[in-house]
Amino acid sequence: MNRKEFLKVCGGSCLGLIGISLLNQSCTGTHYVQSTVINDQLPVLKSEFTEIKKNKTELRKYIVVKSDKIEQPIIVYRKSENSYEAFLLRCTHQGIELNVNGDILTCSAHGSEFSNKGEVIQGPADQKLKSFTVSSDEKNIYIQLI
Ligand code: FES
Numbered sequence: 001m002n003r004k005e006f007l008k009v010c011g012g013s014c015l016g017l018i019g020i021s022l023l024n025q026s027c028t029g030t031h032y033v034q035s036t037v038i039n040d041q042l043p044v045l046k047s048e049f050t051e052i053k054k055n056k057t058e059l060r061k062y063i064v065v066k067s068d069k070i071e072q073p074i075i076v077y078r079k080s081e082n083s084y085e086a087f088l089l090r091c092t093h094q095g096i097e098l099n100v101n102g103d104i105l106t107c108s109a110h111g112s113e114f115s116n117k118g119e120v121i122q123g124p125a126d127q128k129l130k131s132f133t134v135s136s137d138e139k140n141i142y143i144q145l146i
Pocket residue numbers: 091092093094095096107108109110111112123124125
């Protein structure tokens with residue numbers, strides 16, 4: 001391998017590592033959960049809201065739930081131990097999947113923004129996000145799809 005080939009291989013590898021590192025950083029803020037629809041509900045363990053940080057147990061403010069049966073993910077905000085709000089991550093302008101930035105949900109297509117209550121902060125979208133009723137028991141929450 002000559003010098004030029006070596007630099008080409010190393011440069012490509014370094015760019016790949018940087019890309020993976022950036023991807024990991026962008027993913028660490030949002031916790032994704034896969035669930036299966038049972039009787040028109042998506043059950044999710046309450047423990048999915050728990051995370052260990054520096055040997056301390058903390059509670060996530062939200063998680064994102066995915067399922068094969070729904071086109072786009074659902075974000076679930078934890079308001080208290082038995083109070084949750086869930087919204088479809090689908091822009092009400094033209095149906096693009098929203099990006100999660102903490103309490104603000106943004107659409108990369110035309111710039112709409114939504115609050116953690118599903119309300120429009122910035123258009124062109126002019127309708128609230130689709131919301132779901134969420135019930136809970138001791139162990140799980142249940143997102144009612146219909
Ligand atoms: S599709 Fe989201 S702002 Fe247009």
